[in-house]
Amino acid sequence: MSYTFKITKIEKSGISNLDFNNIPFGKVFTDHMFVADFINGEWTNLEIKPVAPIPTHPGNMAWHYGQAIFEGMKATIDNSGNALLFRPEMHAERINKSAVRMSMPEIPHDLFLQAVHNLVDMEKSWIPPQAGSALYIRPFMYATDETIGVRSSETYKFIIFTMPVGPYYTNPVKLLAQDKYIRAVVGGVGEAKTAGNYAASLLPATMARKEGYDQVMWLDGVHKKYVQEIGTMNIFFVINDEIITPNLDGAILAGITRDSMLTLFRDQGYKVTERPISIDELIEAGKNGTLTEAFGSGTAAVIAPASHIKHNDDVVILDTDNRKYSKWAFDTINGIRNRTKEDKFNWIVPAEPYRN
Numbered sequence: 153m154s155y156t157f158k159i160t161k162i163e164k165s166g167i168s169n170l171d172f173n174n175i176p177f178g179k180v181f182t183d184h185m186f187v188a189d190f191i192n193g194e195w196t197n198l199e200i201k202p203v204a205p206i207p208t209h210p211g212n213m214a215w216h217y218g219q220a221i222f223e224g225m226k227a228t229i230d231n232s233g234n235a236l237l238f239r240p241e242m243h244a245e246r247i248n249k250s251a252v253r254m255s256m257p258e259i260p261h262d263l264f265l266q267a268v269h270n271l272v273d274m275e276k277s278w279i280p281p282q283a284g285s286a287l288y289i290r291p292f293m294y295a296t297d298e299t300i301g302v303r304s305s306e307t308y309k310f311i312i313f314t315m316p317v318g319p320y321y322t323n324p325v326k327l328l329a330q331d332k333y334i335r336a337v338v339g340g341v342g343e344a345k346t347a348g349n350y351a352a353s354l355l356p357a358t359m360a361r362k363e364g365y366d367q368v369m370w371l372d373g374v375h376k377k378y379v380q381e382i383g384t385m386n387i388f389f390v391i392n393d394e395i396i397t398p399n400l401d402g403a404i405l406a407g408i409t410r411d412s413m414l415t416l417f418r419d420q421g422y423k424v425t426e427r428p429i430s431i432d433e434l435i436e437a438g439k440n441g442t443l444t445e446a447f448g449s450g451t452a453a454v455i456a457p458a459s460h461i462k463h464n465d466d467v468v469i470l471d472t473d474n475r476k477y478s479k480w481a482f483d484t485i486n487g488i489r490n491r492t493k494e495d496k497f498n499w500i501v502p503a504e505p506y507r508n
């Protein structure tokens with residue numbers, strides 16, 4: 153089904169202020185955003201309009217009780233000037249999984265996709281053409297009832313804004329396994345992309361940085377033993393040429409990059425296993441030299457190789473110059489995104505405006 157959006161264009165685009173070769177990460181917004189309200193059980197007031205603050209009442213339920221979810225996606229641009237989305241349906245599905253868990257309304261797939269397509273098409277002149285650069289797309293939803301009292305809100309806003317981002321080059325990251333604090337437990341909200349998961353991660357992240365580590369490696373909440381994910385990414389290890397990633401156990405966020413990499417690795421004939429992996433097994437494999445790579449996967453960085461893994465008094469150091477699998481995966485995903493590599497699985501979808 154196709155929706156009708158009210159479109160209000162900005163008077164003067166901010167794009168002339170942008171230096172495409174020097175884009176500060178996460179600070180530059182494009183001209184327009186999509187906004188919709190959930191009122192009386194339906195999505196209404198569908199509008200694309202200039203990015204601007206949204207006045208909010210102090211009793212807004214999202215502030216107090218935390219019903220807030222988001223997605224993170226990227227659009228790239230090909231040589232012919234087409235804006236390209238990567239697996240947009242997966243994001244449409246995932247935001248609804250998050251919504252269900254957080255007792256929020258679902259967004260019809262067609263509404264989510266049409267809003268993403270129309271907005272990205274409108275903002276495509278902001279997509280930096282350089283390899284590895286992209287338009288970062290942030291769809292999110294939050295509660296808007298002005299009520300104090302714990303219950304599900306009856307009204308919500310769904311907003312999408314976009315931001316140009318330069319090549320996200322990450323230095324190899326140092327990981328600190330955390331066994332005092334946990335990110336999520338099975339039955340909790342670890343599978344939902346919800347704001348509170350990040351709030352809970354900030355103190356341990358700050359503590360890790362004080363120790364000289366970049367990201368927390370989360371262990372499971374019950375045994376404090378099995379590796380779950382790192383910071384904002386899923387995690388992969390290579391031990392004896394076997395690619396291992398923790399199985400989705402109900403506490404781990406189902407990353408779309410994770411799924412894409414598993415598909416590509418398997419298609420390439422590499423040995424891939426999804427299973428619980430304990431920090432002890434990892435440290436042991438690090439010590440005896442069979443652990444050759446560790447890397448995070450996520451939309452923002454695509455892949456972030458790890459150089460160090462610390463747990464209590466054990467530190468494993470990895471040779472990040474010799475990264476057969478993570479380098480291949482990084483090049484393959486980026487190649488698919490800018491159409492220099494075959495898109496075997498039809499993941500690329502050109503952003504096309506829906507005309508009403």
Ligand SMILES: *Cc1c(COP(=O)(O)O)cnc(C)c1O
Binds near residue numbers: 345386
């Ligand atoms: C978003 C996210 C990821 C990565 O998911 P992608 O779909 O690959 O971007 C991993 N872990 C957490 C906690 C996340 O929020």
